[in-house]
Amino acid sequence: MTLSYSSDAPAASSSATPQYLIFFSSGSPPWCPDCVDAQPAVQKVFGADSGLDGHIVLVGERPEWKSAENKFRKEYAINCIPTITKVVNGKEVARLEDSECKDVDTVAAFVQA
Template structure:
């Protein structure tokens, strides 16, 4: 499956469109610095190559990339990704699946956990 870099999140988890047997992974990352064109968060810069490699294969599950904003936006406790999507750390790689007919978060890796190749690959299986 492809990596979707311009994914539009619905207003809540329950509105994600998932078929019963599918998984959707969302990577919440920092936005790119307008000057450097790189993510402003060093942890995101470290994790992105691992995420991209893990989801590069034709048989890899679907991944959506969501940029949480520049540092001032992300630092705001009312940031929608903090309040609605439960993201307290970036990078965060979150798995969503249908459980008993409802779309539910079924797993999450954050920050340095994403750098552990074995843990990352086991997480996306």
Template sequence: MRSTRVSAEAFDETLKKELNGTNKVFVLFFGTELPETDESWCPDCVIADPLVRKALLPVENSVLIEAAVGSRAEWRNASSNPYRSRTDFTIPAIPTLYKWTTSGAGERLVEEECADIEKLNAFVNSA
């Protein structure tokens, strides 16, 4: 597994680049890290992050695109959040882990599903 962090501005370009080839692309939307702790402000994201990485590690040709959604205030202000205002996919809560294909956003795990080892392993292994 390889991971890459993207800004909202570089999101589409990075997806396009990673989808060219045989990569299995996963996108994890999570709350931005707090400077004082280097951990997300979202407790569910803190729990899910290492589990997602561990599940993806053995998946050949997998790419994890890390998309921080901003601070708690930026996330809650849906009208101005660059990810929540998209019409081609939705992020109902964070963390959200998507499988992405050339057709766009596919299956997803949301919130506590991202920390459910059985669901997570089944999700990444069906890619």
């Protein structure tokens, strides 16, 4: 499955099949250096041949992200980017944050758990 990109998180799936929300900075290239560093691991693990349900959620430009009112900070309790959340049956069951998202082995183990 190909990664989808959106400035809104998709509706939580009620499926037992994991859904992954990957919170990243906006821009091309992303303004966040940690997101830039995480891109290779995310692309490798969630690439077209992965069969995973992955969605990159763009949190906004730097001023928008830094606001305490940012919708992803409030609604999803995202405090740093990148963050990868695993959603099963409509509930978040696990997450990786910041530097954990940069290591391909860590991200691969996360989706296999």
